[in-house]
Amino acid sequence: MKVIKFGGSSLANGAAVAQAVRIIQADPARQVIVTSAPGKRHHDDTKVTDLLIQYAQSVQNQQNSQAIIKEIFDRYQAIAAHFNLPASALTPIKGALNELPNGDYPTAAYRLATFKAHGERLNAQLLAAILNHLGLKARFVDPKEIGIMVTGTPNNAMVAPETYHLLADFQLAPDERIVVPGFFGFTMAGYIATFSRGGSDVTGAILARGLGAERYENFTDVDAIFAVDPKLVAAPAPIKVMTYREMRELSYAGFSVFHDEALLPAIAARVPINVKNTLAPDKPGTMIVTDRDFTPTRPITGIAAGKHFAALYLHKYLLNKEAGFTLQILKILDAHEVPYEHMPSGIDDITIVFDQHHLTPELVDEICDEIQTTINPDRLEWINEFALITIVGEGMASSPTIPAEILATLAHEKIAVQMINQGASKIATMIGTDPADCDRAVQVIYNHFFN
Incomplete structure (x- = not known):
């Protein structure tokens, strides 16, 4: 049995859904289908998830929501019309959209999560109806029915361990297909909570692990995962096979093809992941496997970059002699609930790299003031614009000259390096640069390395 997941672009309109149906039909092992919400049909279009966020905001502000409800419903109606689905099949979808404001929500955050989740939920109901209309036995299964339980905050949930016990008891008939909405689960109290954006990938991996799938196929809009962003390099090399560790490092660093958290359930169950193009499903795509099943053919697998970072530089003589110095900094960050990305250090200095999405100017001032008061460094500098480039490859562990080659290559082009950091696994090297040089x-x- 295989779990397959379709991204938003793969379910954006009737023609796209028809292609997804052909992919489902092509392999009887594709029994578990995970849906995203309908994505953009063209460049200037709006994703259904974003429309649902607007809907939630209009309800919050006590505004008339009929126009936005119609715009959302029209997206599903257009897909149904492509298959000549009877109007009665859309009645539950229209009813669910109209009833959303009347739900029982303990907070506004839970309301927002529930509204967002319905992009996937309604699309799964619609896809199940389409499959049955076409003569393919299919069943819509809600995350609550199949047992996807979550903890955490309403819009940044994490899978609960209880989920895998519940999934183990789920009965899947040999001749049926089930359609499960991605992106959300249910809290212990019975409320909807969503994973972070792109969380349908997470749902697919959870189901692949919990149902004991032989493979998790993730259908998207590219032929494969590429070694570098195609916007930066023309016709970059496709990655044929890579490891979970490599994909997680690259996803975290900026690759947008695959949700980095989605790898965790698959890693735990050692389920191979195959990223494939919906429009070219016969192409091999990219296989993501365990490091035990992988032999590198080149030292570097991929390069990712992000310009959304900031850094705090501290210098203090004899810093290495002060026990608890780093602990004091971490306590300040913890008190403000601010995570850090990297913390390379020397004898007398530390650089702490942050994701700017977790910061505000006021928060930066508070953190710097508290560090200055508590630690009294000789020098405290905030670098507001900082870019991180991550070079990843299992082959780097057996190629000790790679960091030196990277630095020499950049030096030859007169590109300044502000930071270099490498983990103990040696499969990832982080380079800090000015965003203008990134x-x-x-x-x-x-x-x-590739040319």
């Missing part, structure tokens, strides 16, 4: 640095590194 794109060129990625191109230079890629050309050196």
Whole structure:
């Protein structure tokens, strides 16, 4: 049995859904189908999830929501019309949209999560109806019925361990297909909570692990995962096979093809993941496997970059002699609920790298003031714009010259390096640069190792 997941672009309109149906039909082992909400049909279009967020905001502000309800319903109606689905099949979808404001929500955050989740929920109901209309036995299964339980906050949930006990008891008939909405689960109290954006990937991986799938196929809009962002390098090399560790490092660093948290359930169950193109399903795509099942053919697998970082630099003489110095900094960050990305250090200095999405100017001032008061460093500098380039490859562990080659290549192009950090696994090297140099640095590194 295989679990397959379709992204938003793969279910954006009737023609896209028809292609998804052909993919489902092509392999009887594709029994568990995970849906995303309908995505953009063209560049200027709006995703259904974003429309549902607007709907939730209009309810919150006590505004008339009829126009936005119609716009959302029209998206599903257009898909149904492509298959000549009877109007009665859309009645539950229209009713669910109209009833959303009347739900029992303990907080506004839970209301928002429930509204967002209905992009996937209604699309799963619609896809199940389409499959049955076409003569394919299919059943819509809600996350509550199949047992996807979550903890955490309403819009950033995490799978609860109880989920896998419940999934183990779920009965799947040999001749049926089930359609499960991605992106959300249910709290212990029975409320809907969503994973972070892109969380349908997470649902697919949870089901692949819990149902004991032989493979998790993730259908998207690219032929494969590429070694670098195609916007930066023309015709970059496709990655045929990579490890979970490599994909997680690259996803975290900026690759947008696959949700980095989605790897965790698959890693636990050692389920191979196959990223494939919905429009070219016969192409091999990219296989993501365990490091035990992988032999690198080149030292570097991929390069990712992000410009959404900031850094705090501290210098204090004899810092290495002060026990608890780093602990004091971490306590300040913990008190403000601010995570950090990297913390490379020297004898007398520390650089702490942050994701700017977790910060505000006021919060930066508070953190810097508290560090200055508590630790009294000789120098405290905030770097507001900071780019991180992550070079990843299982082959780097057996190629000790790679970091030196990276630095030499950048130096030859007169690109300054503000930070370098490498984990103990040696499969990822992080380079800090000025954002203005970031794109060129990625191109230079890629050309050196791939061309």
